[in-house]
Amino acid sequence: MPVDFSGTWILFSNDNFEGYMVALGIDFATRKIAKMLKPQKVIKQDGDSFYIHTTSTFRDYLLQFKVGEEFEEDNKGLDNRKCKSLVTWENDRLVCIQTGEKKNRGWTHWLEGDDLHLELRCENQVCKQVFKRA
Ligand code: VL7
Secondary structure (H helix, E strand, O other), X not given: OOOOOOXXXXXXXXXXXXXXXXXXXXXXXXXXXXXXXXXXXXXXXXXXXXXXXXXXXXXXXXXXXEOOOOEEEOOOOOOOOOEEEEEEEEOOEEEEEEEEOOOOOEEEEEEEOOEEEEEEEEOOXXXXXXXXXX
């Protein structure tokens, strides 16, 4: 059975989100608000087609892509930097490389037990998030 990330997920832990946001150049006031949020993710997966909607009371971000097909990402409402993004499978992990102004930018999703894990990378910073099913 292939892995299925579909579902509604709520943020449970968020390690070094501050370092990740600093690496992205997010200003102090925005970081203060962002740190307080408990974002949810709604993921709809149809084979290799993904819809990932990250929502919060402050901002939300919608990403749609197909695994293996490079796309332009605008990061609107996040750091607003455009990049070229490519998501691939590495075994059961979904790995995104975001090529652009920021070095070493990307993320990895995987499932562990019934938890959704997300590692967010930018420059030398790694943020580790764990989500629980809503
Ligand atoms: C998306 C936030 C910090 C700005 C607001 C914080 C709003 C809710 O890219 C992401 O997830 C991938 C994988 O699931 C799909 O797009 C993470 C949150 C990163 C970066 C920037 C702070 C302002 C948080 C949208």
